[in-house]
Amino acid sequence: MLILPETPDDHDAIFALTQAAFKDHPHSLQTEGHITDALREAGALTLSLVARVDGRIAGHIAFSPVQISDGSAHWYGLGPVAVLPGMQGRGIGAALIREGLDRLKAMGAAGCVVMGEPAYYTRFGFAQMPALTYPGVPPAYFMAQVFTHPAQGRVAYHKGFEAAA
Numbered sequence: 001m002l003i004l005p006e007t008p009d010d011h012d013a014i015f016a017l018t019q020a021a022f023k024d025h026p027h028s029l030q031t032e033g034h035i036t037d038a039l040r041e042a043g044a045l046t047l048s049l050v051a052r053v054d055g056r057i058a059g060h061i062a063f064s065p066v067q068i069s070d071g072s073a074h075w076y077g078l079g080p081v082a083v084l085p086g087m088q089g090r091g092i093g094a095a096l097i098r099e100g101l102d103r104l105k106a107m108g109a110a111g112c113v114v115m116g117e118p119a120y121y122t123r124f125g126f127a128q129m130p131a132l133t134y135p136g137v138p139p140a141y142f143m144a145q146v147f148t149h150p151a152q153g154r155v156a157y158h159k160g161f162e163a164a165a
């Protein structure tokens, strides 16, 4: 498996695999592929990595800037992250998350938030952080990890996350 930054040739494959991965997800509005496109269009796709297996794109992860009400800078949100349905459960998602977090740290990020299953994301250093809140989501499902500078307040994702299907 190779994990590499996306190139323009990857955009269509990223969209297709993201839509396929979230097709049966219970909390998905099937907008995730559109979110990645909207972030890219807005120049807010801070980091976009693809996982290639045998030359084929099997997974993708996006990171984008988040705003925190205390004005903290250089915080990012993880997501969407997606692996082709037939390729899930083989460590591709984990490899994308680990590589993404490493690259984010190397870029000087202060911290990262994620919304999702605690059982999965706590493996990668995320934990519920009462100082950081995200209205409308049960607190256990909104997690964060500090790289350099703690932050406090309400978190808002980039408006690309409002992209419609």
Ligand SMILES: CC(C)(COP(=O)(O)OP(=O)(O)OC[C@H]1O[C@@H](n2cnc3c(N)ncnc32)[C@H](O)[C@@H]1OP(=O)(O)O)[C@@H](O)C(=O)NCCC(=O)NCCS
Binding pocket: 021, 022, 025, 081, 082, 083, 084, 087, 088, 089, 090, 091, 092, 093, 094, 095, 115, 116, 117, 119, 120
């Ligand atoms: C979530 C996703 C990116 C993980 O990628 P993956 O390559 O399948 O995951 P990995 O192989 O790295 O990890 C598999 C492990 O994570 C667990 N896991 C995967 N998704 C999980 C979830 N949503 N909740 C809890 N555990 C999960 C698996 O049970 C497995 O556990 P094990 O190691 O104890 O067997 C992928 O399954 C996917 O695209 N799912 C659909 C889209 C999605 O839910 N994206 C994330 C939204 S927050």
